[in-house]
Amino acid sequence: MRGDSDGLIVIKFSDVSLIYPNSTTTVLENLNLEITEGELVLVIGPTGSGKSSLLRLINGLVPHHTGGILAGDITVDGISTRDVKPGGLAHLIGIVGQNPLNGFVADTVEEELAFAMEALNLPHETMRKRVEEVLDSISLTQLRSRSIATLSGGEQQRVAIASALVMHPKVLVLDEPTSALDPIAAEEVLSILHRLVHDLSLTIIIAEHKLERVIGFADRIIHINGDGQTMVGTAEEIMAVSNIAPPIVHLARALGLDEVALSVRHMRRMTQELRDSTPIHRVKTKPASTLPVIEIENLSLAYGTKIALNSISATIFDNEIVAIMGRNGAGKSSLLRSIAGINELEHGQVLVHGLKPKDLHRKIRRESIGYIPQEPSDLLYCQSVTKECEVADRDNELTTGTTHALLTQLVPGIALHRHPRDLSEGQRLGLALSVVLSANPKILILDEPTRGLDYEAKKTLTRILIEFASIFNRAVILATHDVELVAELATRTIFIADGDIVADGPTLDVLLSSPAFAPQVAKVMSPQPWLRVRDVLDAIGGRTQSC
Numbered sequence: 001m002r003g004d005s006d007g008l009i010v011i012k013f014s015d016v017s018l019i020y021p022n023s024t025t026t027v028l029e030n031l032n033l034e035i036t037e038g039e040l041v042l043v044i045g046p047t048g049s050g051k052s053s054l055l056r057l058i059n060g061l062v063p064h065h066t067g068g069i070l071a072g073d074i075t076v077d078g079i080s081t082r083d084v085k086p087g088g089l090a091h092l093i094g095i096v097g098q099n100p101l102n103g104f105v106a107d108t109v110e111e112e113l114a115f116a117m118e119a120l121n122l123p124h125e126t127m128r129k130r131v132e133e134v135l136d137s138i139s140l141t142q143l144r145s146r147s148i149a150t151l152s153g154g155e156q157q158r159v160a161i162a163s164a165l166v167m168h169p170k171v172l173v174l175d176e177p178t179s180a181l182d183p184i185a186a187e188e189v190l191s192i193l194h195r196l197v198h199d200l201s202l203t204i205i206i207a208e209h210k211l212e213r214v215i216g217f218a219d220r221i222i223h224i225n226g227d228g229q230t231m232v233g234t235a236e237e238i239m240a241v242s243n244i245a246p247p248i249v250h251l252a253r254a255l256g257l258d259e260v261a262l263s264v265r266h267m268r269r270m271t272q273e274l275r276d277s278t279p280i281h282r283v284k285t286k287p288a289s290t291l292p293v294i295e296i297e298n299l300s301l302a303y304g305t306k307i308a309l310n311s312i313s314a315t316i317f318d319n320e321i322v323a324i325m326g327r328n329g330a331g332k333s334s335l336l337r338s339i340a341g342i343n344e345l346e347h348g349q350v351l352v353h354g355l356k357p358k359d360l361h362r363k364i365r366r367e368s369i370g371y372i373p374q375e376p377s378d379l380l381y382c383q384s385v386t387k388e389c390e391v392a393d394r395d396n397e398l399t400t401g402t403t404h405a406l407l408t409q410l411v412p413g414i415a416l417h418r419h420p421r422d423l424s425e426g427q428r429l430g431l432a433l434s435v436v437l438s439a440n441p442k443i444l445i446l447d448e449p450t451r452g453l454d455y456e457a458k459k460t461l462t463r464i465l466i467e468f469a470s471i472f473n474r475a476v477i478l479a480t481h482d483v484e485l486v487a488e489l490a491t492r493t494i495f496i497a498d499g500d501i502v503a504d505g506p507t508l509d510v511l512l513s514s515p516a517f518a519p520q521v522a523k524v525m526s527p528q529p530w531l532r533v534r535d536v537l538d539a540i541g542g543r544t545q546s547c
Helices: 051-059 109-119 124-137 153-165 183-200 211-217 235-239 247-254 264-270 272-277 332-339 362-368 385-395 402-410 425-437 455-471 483-489 507-512 520-525 533-540
Strands: 009-019 028-036 040-044 069-076 093-096 171-175 203-207 220-224 230-233 292-303 306-317 321-325 347-352 369-372 443-447 475-479 492-497 500-506
Touching: 009 051, 009 203, 028 051, 028 203, 028 230, 040 051, 040 183, 040 211, 051 069, 051 093, 051 171, 051 203, 051 220, 093 153, 109 124, 109 153, 124 153, 153 171, 153 183, 171 183, 183 203, 183 211, 211 235, 220 235, 230 235, 247 264, 247 520, 247 533, 264 272, 264 520, 292 332, 292 475, 306 332, 306 347, 306 475, 306 500, 321 332, 321 455, 321 483, 332 347, 332 443, 332 475, 362 369, 369 425, 385 402, 385 425, 402 425, 402 455, 425 443, 425 455, 455 475, 455 483, 483 507, 483 520, 492 507, 500 507, 520 533
Parallel strands: 040 203, 040 220, 093 171, 171 203, 321 475, 321 492, 369 443, 443 475
Antiparallel strands: 009 028, 009 069, 220 230, 292 306, 292 347, 492 500
């Protein structure tokens, strides 16, 4: 079975429609699509629009395991997903989900990579060779003996990708594969996937919100609108009309350019004259507060023989939004957990408004420290979205509906009857954030707060956090790899490497000093000191509605 010009058809959707019980809108409606061998397809759309559902249709998890009413037919390598259980396609399809930790079955990295091959009774020599190959290709060699439970979120994501690749699948399906990766690791993984497409004709389908990272690798884009309708086309075709777009596309529109650029190099060429003709214009920053709210003194922490934090000292002030950045495993989450009072400190101390976090309990703790871990589900324990909101209102002595109103601002359209664990990653994050913010804590701690959030949801999150910090005189500290988020909201950035603070200062200075962690606009406009689209427009003396 071959397409007219694009080669062997590996995946085919024929008049596919999908709707979930109790839903008022279809996820997909009459989708016809052919994905060929050696094609890299990017799936985009708003948070909760159905991107994960589309991926799960490919291996039959939808509707076999999740329920839902499916019309039409999906075939993979000529096999209909209706005729086999999801496990029947395991030899063809590798899956990497939004939360890798849920899919691990072994204790160590090397055991996890070997597990699926052992289940298929592959020869020992074959297993050893494949494990070594994938450890090298995903840069995991130094982690081979590590316990998976001790890895950072980004390191776990790389292990999950390696576990899928070691099976030599014909199709690789990835749900937000770079969401927990630092920019350098994300670039490495995407380059590996790109090489697999070109060298081995692997077919790859990726759902991703951080388009600035992946759009340059995509052959085609599937845009899911959230109302059942889809658009399919090249990256250039979809970006010409899509509201969901990376910063350089919004920059091209704001500047009124004739075309959109999909790479920094292309955009630099298009804006050469603008950079050369505009005087250096540094963005003004408001004076920092002098009221300390978090005091960290000589903080040290280790996991066994691995040093996570090495005698760190820092002071965070009122009204500050502080971004903690660094490579995967640098110690960002360990620092946040220490501030939240979760980790046992080996040396040094942490004070929040003059008190030790571990001495705070119940209502006083909720009002003092709001903490959202990398996995928001850890904070959710009720049977429905409605119940979570009601319990938060009651615990925080708020008017009924307050928490739900906050949720509606952040991630609109969530069905109140749904179980929190049935929500998408971004929707769960929005719910957890609403529950924590409803207590109006004195400090807010966020670990990777944009996993699963689309650009519009991130804009709303940015606005809420800025208002929370400035209007209520609160401190916000977040660990993130999302350099675009940091550029938009952080007043200060602390960069950590191997447990040490290597940079601490205004966000503009820290991001511009690190090319790998610089946002797209900064790369396009260098050496001009601009991080955001609005910085460019301010410098040239105008704003447009499209920004």
